[in-house]
Amino acid sequence: MKEVSIRTEYIELGKFLKLADCISTGGQAKFFLQETVIHINGEADNRRGRKLYAGDxxxxEEHGMFVVTRE
Structure with missing residues (x-):
């Protein structure tokens, strides 16, 4: 499981995908989320604006498991 560290209280899923190197630009998030299965804490979710907090x-799919940590 890879750790992705944030400095703020939360990060939106679209920004998280870029930070985790799943996509190369933020503009790709919408299309990536339409085509890729993503589970957050065991539940399927593909909302680009979904807020992720430390511990999530x-x-x-095809990129692995990540955990959100806070600096």
């Missing part, structure tokens, strides 16, 4: 576990 994110599973991205």
């Amino acid at each position: 576990k994110v599973e991205v």
Whole structure:
């Protein structure tokens, strides 16, 4: 499981995907989320604006498991 560290209280899913190197630009998030299965804490969710907090576990199909941590 890879750790993705944030400095703010939360991060939106679209921004998280870029930070986790699942996509190369923020503009790709909408299309990526339409085509890729993502589970957040065990539940499927593809909302680009979904807020992720420290401790959340994110599973991205074909990219692996991530956990959100806070600096």
